[in-house]
Amino acid sequence: MTPLSKAxxxxxxxxxxxxxxxTLIVTVSVIVLLxxxxxxxxxxxxxxxFLFGKEWTPLLEPKSFGVLPLVNGTFMIVFGAIGMAxxxxxxxxxxxxxxxxxxxxxxxxxxxxxxxxxxTVVYGFFALTFVTPILKTMFPEIQIFNAASGAIVVAxxxxxxxxxxxxxxxxSVPRALREGAYGLGANSVEVxxxxxxxxxxxxxxxxxxxxxxxxxGETMAVTLAAGATPKITANPLESIQxxxxxxxxxxxxxxxxxxxxxxxxxxxGALLFVITFMMNVIGNxxxxxxxxxAR
Amino acid sequence: xxxxxxxxxNLSVYYGESQAVKHVNLGFKDKSVTAVIxxxxxxxxxxxxxxxxxxxxxxxxxxxxxVKYRNQNIYGKSMDPAEVRRRIGMVFQKPNPxxxxxxxxxxxxxxxxxxxxxxxxxxxxxxxxxxxxxxxxDRLHDSALALSGGQQQRLCIARAIAMSPEVILMDEPCSALxxxxxxxxxxxxxxxxxxxCIVIVTHNMQQAGRVSDDTAFFYNGDLIEFGATKKIFTNPxxxxxxxxxxxxxx
Ligand SMILES: Nc1ncnc2c1ncn2[C@@H]1O[C@H](COP(=O)(O)OP(=O)(O)OP(=O)(O)O)[C@@H](O)[C@H]1O
Ligand SMILES: [Mg+2]
Numbered sequence: 001m002t003p004l005s006k007a008x009x010x011x012x013x014x015x016x017x018x019x020x021x022x023t024l025i026v027t028v029s030v031i032v033l034l035x036x037x038x039x040x041x042x043x044x045x046x047x048x049x050f051l052f053g054k055e056w057t058p059l060l061e062p063k064s065f066g067v068l069p070l071v072n073g074t075f076m077i078v079f080g081a082i083g084m085a086x087x088x089x090x091x092x093x094x095x096x097x098x099x100x101x102x103x104x105x106x107x108x109x110x111x112x113x114x115x116x117x118x119x120t121v122v123y124g125f126f127a128l129t130f131v132t133p134i135l136k137t138m139f140p141e142i143q144i145f146n147a148a149s150g151a152i153v154v155a156x157x158x159x160x161x162x163x164x165x166x167x168x169x170x171x172s173v174p175r176a177l178r179e180g181a182y183g184l185g186a187n188s189v190e191v192x193x194x195x196x197x198x199x200x201x202x203x204x205x206x207x208x209x210x211x212x213x214x215x216x217g218e219t220m221a222v223t224l225a226a227g228a229t230p231k232i233t234a235n236p237l238e239s240i241q242x243x244x245x246x247x248x249x250x251x252x253x254x255x256x257x258x259x260x261x262x263x264x265x266x267x268x269g270a271l272l273f274v275i276t277f278m279m280n281v282i283g284n285x286x287x288x289x290x291x292x293x294a295r
Numbered sequence: 296x297x298x299x300x301x302x303x304x305n306l307s308v309y310y311g312e313s314q315a316v317k318h319v320n321l322g323f324k325d326k327s328v329t330a331v332i333x334x335x336x337x338x339x340x341x342x343x344x345x346x347x348x349x350x351x352x353x354x355x356x357x358x359x360x361x362v363k364y365r366n367q368n369i370y371g372k373s374m375d376p377a378e379v380r381r382r383i384g385m386v387f388q389k390p391n392p393x394x395x396x397x398x399x400x401x402x403x404x405x406x407x408x409x410x411x412x413x414x415x416x417x418x419x420x421x422x423x424x425x426x427x428x429x430x431x432x433d434r435l436h437d438s439a440l441a442l443s444g445g446q447q448q449r450l451c452i453a454r455a456i457a458m459s460p461e462v463i464l465m466d467e468p469c470s471a472l473x474x475x476x477x478x479x480x481x482x483x484x485x486x487x488x489x490x491x492c493i494v495i496v497t498h499n500m501q502q503a504g505r506v507s508d509d510t511a512f513f514y515n516g517d518l519i520e521f522g523a524t525k526k527i528f529t530n531p532x533x534x535x536x537x538x539x540x541x542x543x544x545x
Contacts, residue, residue: 101354176391179349180451184404184458185381194407199394 037266056230069230073240080151089162097170116160124224127153145227148236158211169203209283219244300325306360315341317516330503333513347383383462384455390447392439425453445476
């Protein structure tokens with residue numbers, strides 16, 4: 001090695017090390033910040049009231065700090081979106097794997113990636129100006145801001161990821177297994193639903209977990225589409241508010257730093273962090289399980 | 296000796312432009328074992344897979360000629376390929392049990408095909424038919440993947456038997472197995488011979504000699520010689536056959 005290339009090599013090593021350190025520092029600071037501000041919040045509001053209270057009005061008098069309406073809003077979007085994106089993703093992956101020629105595949109895969117690359121604010125706009133009007137023709141009573149259109153665009157956003165991960169999962173199922181099934185007189189629907197999907201089960205679960213994390217954290221689209229009305233409801237035609245949308249609302253408003261209103265942002269952020277963290281842990285547990293189970 | 300239950304007439308199989316099986320005429324008798332031998336790449340697997348339409352899943356495959364099962368062309372327009380595969384079962388080179396329990400591996404085929412059956416009875420009968428019952432009867436609900444390679448292969452045979460086919464195609468069924476498992480499969484084939492028409496592809500000359508009644512020798516997609524195994528192995532008509540069998544192949 002020449003001295004120059006050696007120096008470059010060393011330099012590169014330290015650069016990488018620095019990047020790793022920065023990542024660590026950022027993560028730790030986020031956790032410290034969230035903990036600090038949250039503890040300030042919890043010195044005024046009991047944990048139980050926050051976690052189980054059914055009213056969320058921190059910006060209005062009388063103030064109320066029950067986070068359940070925001071959790072309800074978030075999970076409405078999440079379940080709605082996954083409920084649509086998972087079946088759609090299974091269909092897309094099945095088509096790509098079992099029916100599409102290599103040529104068709106080479107068009108669809110990049111198209112999916114484009115879908116994944118669209119800025120989320122565009123999806124929010126799309127929901128407001130396109131999805132909601134269509135929904136209105138079917139459900140005239142729908143509100144301008146509503147959970148349904150939010151869930152639909154989030155579904156479109158996570159679809160590429162689900163489809164692509166499930167597709168990888170399907171590809172990992174050995175051809176021999178499919179042939180074994182076809183050799184017993186199965187048709188392609190039976191092979192896909194009873195052999196390929198179960199054999200790719202862990203991968204599909206991992207895809208769903210990742211998609212849930214993504215949907216929970218989704219911000220701009222749901223802020224624009226689903227509104228800012230924290231409430232506990234099961235009606236997707238109404239306006240709701242998600243945890244992320246609340247954070248946007250407060251941080252883009254003129255709430256004074258240091259007050260309890262301001263701390264709510266951190267405490268909601270901390271809750272989001274805990275939920276996504278748990279999803280990732282679950283995802284890792286699922287993925288580390290031995291590949292195939294007996295029943 | 297009976298008439299062929301399965302036969303091919305002027306069968307050619309192409310992958311795109313290249314021809315892997317060339318104008319082959321051949322009959323497989325019921326309740327007997329036919330060995331298909333020949334050097335690597337001579338078209339044995341291609342021929343075998345043409346016999347129950349497993350080539351349908353490979354893009355660019357083209358079939359010419361006929362495969363007749365009980366006097367019906369299995370490539371005929373009115374033929375349901377799934378029905379063909381129910382009657383003509385297949386055992387693959389590498390054991391490929393489903394990632395399910397032993398029990399469920401057996402009943403899966405009959406179930407999806409809507410057969411009426413008593414599952415416990417069918418499982419026992421099929422496993423006995425594949426000489427696996429004694430070894431697994433206490434763990435029928437364990438994963439099939441926990442079995443040894445040889446046991447997995449016998450499970451795959453049991454799974455094929457459960458469909459009550461008339462013909463069972465085996466593509467090098469012992470090539471992934473140790474000598475002891477190979478022996479048990481060979482004994483099993485000897486037993487199964489009483490009930491099924493078996494076509495087995497093998498690279499192992501001793502195996503062909505031990506298990507088969509008839510032998511077909513292929514070279515480069517052509518059927519070079521077909522006849523009673525005894526004759527092929529002791530006094531073949533064709534010098535290429537002799538060279539191959541005695542290992543003098545160039
Ligand atoms: N899927 C495929 N696409 C294109 N050509 C193929 C395909 N499968 C096999 N072939 C070609 O067809 C010819 C016959 O292959 P086949 O697998 O039938 O041989 P084989 O006698 O079974 O060989 P082996 O003993 O190695 O298993 C070979 O030249 C092979 O390269
Ligand atoms: Mg082969």
